[in-house]
Amino acid sequence: MKLPAQGLGGAEIAARLAAMRADDPPVHGGRVLAYVYDAGDPAATQASLDALAGFGEVNALDPTTFPSVARLENDLVGWGLDMMQAPPDAAGLVSSGGTESCILAVLAARERWTSTHPEGRPVLVVADTVHSAFHKAAHLLGLDVRTIPVDRTTMRLTGAAVRDALAEISDRAALVVASAPSYAHGVVDDITDVAAVAQEHGVPCHVDSCIGGITLAYARLNGDDVPPMDFTVPGVSSISLDLHKYGFTPKGVSLLLFRDAAYRLGTYFAFSAWPGYPVVNTTLQSTKSAGPMAAAWAMAQALGDDGYRRAVRDAREATLRITAAIQGIPGIRVVAEPDTTLIAIAADSTQSVDPFRLADAMRRRGWSLQPQPSLGDLPRTLHLTVQPVSLGTVDTFTADLIEASDEVRGLPWIDVSADLEAAFANLPDLTSGAALPEEMAGVHALIDALPPEVRDPALMAIFSALFTARR
């Protein structure tokens, strides 16, 4: 970027930034069914955005210089501990997002494991549906990963499967992870059994409730029958819960909660053997903005318990109505009955509807559904993050889904496996800065067709092309 010789005024800057966002899909309104979370309360959103700006320059690195940082963090962690029914000795921290919380959960477990195993490599035990953040954590922190297939009917990780894996790994297991719910399929693992088996083996159990923590906690308060997943389950040692998802707050804030404060210490880093200021970090970042925490605090105050109960009730009702509609559409099915507010759509046994074609057909109707590639025997699917505002759009959405399914039913599935080179050559030019093309099925089919060892390097190559800055 070339800077203007003379600085621009605020109105001009706002106009240019608005132009940059022109091709972005809207973050409010429920048309985008992944990445964004709209509680449908514009006043609360505004209060949250104001807090983000008001605290944006406060450095959360040092709560001794900025006492508001500790006040905000203690309030948010206290709320999280309450939601997860934590015991009195529990503790927590605020991180920048789900991935950072997951990495820190693995770090705490690795520190615990290495304190009693001076040699060898620890193993992270996960389901094949676990969020990729745990594979990233293992990659960064030097753990091997033992991946266990979830039950192919319920799509849940079971205690029995974990027992078999732990018997094989014996004392190398540093942490067992269960999801509440899994992102890809929206089901809560059998946490009572999984945590019990982990406890029997003396291994901590982390519950990844980044996306479901708030919806499950408030569904319970609403009187819904929710699967056990919090600290009332014996053997659960830590829980991740994101506020920037169903907390409806701007991005950059997640909670990591521990059954006991001593375990939390494994995530801390202190260093004073240098001539600068003594460093104490409770997260991966050092200097960081207090803005996201203040925004989450403001959103929590603006919505209140009643607001979250209403929001979760609406999102859940919309989920159940959309699920019922999907079950009535020939050619598609839900992969599993949703436990929270996430839905995965797959083709039914007739294989007459290609989910990737369906995503394009829905896109033409103004809806953004997230394609998820196949993995071994797990089929290609479409992910839906259903939001409170979705309740107001259920009828239009289901009418469009019926129409879009009719449009693509019977068309051959997009399969580029016969000529991968041609598919690569046809990739849209991501470097031009232009909006993505309407038809994305070919791109997703290409990712789908690539063997796993080629997929990830190819994805990196695509992103590397996207971020080619020119001076």
Ligand SMILES: Cc1ncc(COP(=O)(O)O)c(C=O)c1O
């Ligand atoms: C279950 C689960 N864990 C972890 C993450 C990672 O969160 P983030 O994208 O905030 O890093 C997600 C994101 O959707 C998730 O659904």
